[in-house]
Amino acid sequence: MSExxxxxxxxxxxxxxxxxxxxxxxxxxxxxxxRVREALRETDSxxxxxxxxxxxxxxxxxxxIAATIVMAVIGLPDEREVTIAGDPPIExxxxxxxxxxxxDVVGTLSATxxxxxxxxxxxxNWFGENVNVxxxxxxHYKLLQFQAYNGxxxxxxxxxxxxxxxxxxxxxxxxxxIELDQKVDEYDTINVGGIEAQSYQxxxxxxxxxxxxxxxxxxxxxxxxxxDDAIQIAQSIISK
Amino acid sequence: xEPAGQEQQIRFPEEPSRxxxxxxxQYGTAIIRTAYFYTGDRHLAEDISQEVFVRxxxxxxxxxxxxxxxxxxxxxxxxxxxxxxxxxMSGEEPTDPDTLHGVHPASAEEEVMQRLSQTAVLQHVxxxxxxxREAIYLYYYLDMSTREIAEAIDAPEGTVRGRxxxxxxxxxxxxxxxxxxx
Numbered sequence: 001m002s003e004x005x006x007x008x009x010x011x012x013x014x015x016x017x018x019x020x021x022x023x024x025x026x027x028x029x030x031x032x033x034x035r036v037r038e039a040l041r042e043t044d045s046x047x048x049x050x051x052x053x054x055x056x057x058x059x060x061x062x063x064x065i066a067a068t069i070v071m072a073v074i075g076l077p078d079e080r081e082v083t084i085a086g087d088p089p090i091e092x093x094x095x096x097x098x099x100x101x102x103x104d105v106v107g108t109l110s111a112t113x114x115x116x117x118x119x120x121x122x123x124x125n126w127f128g129e130n131v132n133v134x135x136x137x138x139x140h141y142k143l144l145q146f147q148a149y150n151g152x153x154x155x156x157x158x159x160x161x162x163x164x165x166x167x168x169x170x171x172x173x174x175x176x177x178i179e180l181d182q183k184v185d186e187y188d189t190i191n192v193g194g195i196e197a198q199s200y201q202x203x204x205x206x207x208x209x210x211x212x213x214x215x216x217x218x219x220x221x222x223x224x225x226x227x228d229d230a231i232q233i234a235q236s237i238i239s240k
Numbered sequence: 241x242e243p244a245g246q247e248q249q250i251r252f253p254e255e256p257s258r259x260x261x262x263x264x265x266q267y268g269t270a271i272i273r274t275a276y277f278y279t280g281d282r283h284l285a286e287d288i289s290q291e292v293f294v295r296x297x298x299x300x301x302x303x304x305x306x307x308x309x310x311x312x313x314x315x316x317x318x319x320x321x322x323x324x325x326x327x328x329m330s331g332e333e334p335t336d337p338d339t340l341h342g343v344h345p346a347s348a349e350e351e352v353m354q355r356l357s358q359t360a361v362l363q364h365v366x367x368x369x370x371x372x373r374e375a376i377y378l379y380y381y382l383d384m385s386t387r388e389i390a391e392a393i394d395a396p397e398g399t400v401r402g403r404x405x406x407x408x409x410x411x412x413x414x415x416x417x418x419x420x421x422x
Contacts, residue, residue: 017362022273022276026273027269032268040294
């Protein structure tokens, strides 16, 4: 047997024996993927938690006591009823989808560091105006969190809603006061509820992007969903 | 000796979380298997592969593509395995390979060897000295070229070629004894 042939055989044999005997049931499965995401969420959360100094702690305690007394006297405020497809619960506190540098709790926002928000009301407070949310999302997708970008409370330029299904697939819905950064050069033009939109589908990544403008607002839907679903979600926002 | 295999040209997204998903899809199994190959401990392999992707995610924006993503991930994996196993395999060229200890601690080695009792080539590969075993695994199992292996284990390419050459000779001798001749 020639050297290259022997080499090839050796490699083939080693590979098949390793697959069969050593690694037979060892795969990087969904559970492992979830572990990675969870680890990222945990480290993100730790970064965001800042220890308050003693003065802040006392002030916070006084504020809580005062608020409790006031609420006991005047009663709890009415809760606003806002129906958002896939909402609630919001359990995710990390933000790996849109916060590569980690989130921040308070303060002015940079373009890349989002503030993680807990509710629709918070999103409206940060955006300074109503946020248009989809009334339809595909089954099994849950709303994970809101994120605010670019600005400060009351004037954030962009709000992102992140949805995730049971397998960790995600898509984002963004509403922005400034033009959104589109990722690729070539888009198809489609019609969504009478509005012209730009769409792109990456077959390899099972990734879809749809961008459109309505009034003075820029919108996008991006992530791991089908184009049909993305269009339906877009229509549910536009038809509001 | 070049090349064992060429990595497909895969375009990774710039956005870290999307890149992470793609890296896990493309290389997750190779990484967890590599960690298991080094450590012989499934739980440790899971921990290491998780850490690999956490680090890759955190470093993605700084990754300049000087090596392939696969090589970069393997380098992180190998370094983590070495850290965890407290070994310095590739830093020392074996002088008397047959007498050197392998990668695995006794208990992990037992587990691995138990799995190998009915194999031919694999059993002999696993009994090679650590640095040779590492080179053979990366070259044959992961289809990495000698240049990629050199980058992943931080060793000169000539050293990697030498290790693969000597490891093959050792394997060949051992297989010949069992009647598996070239």
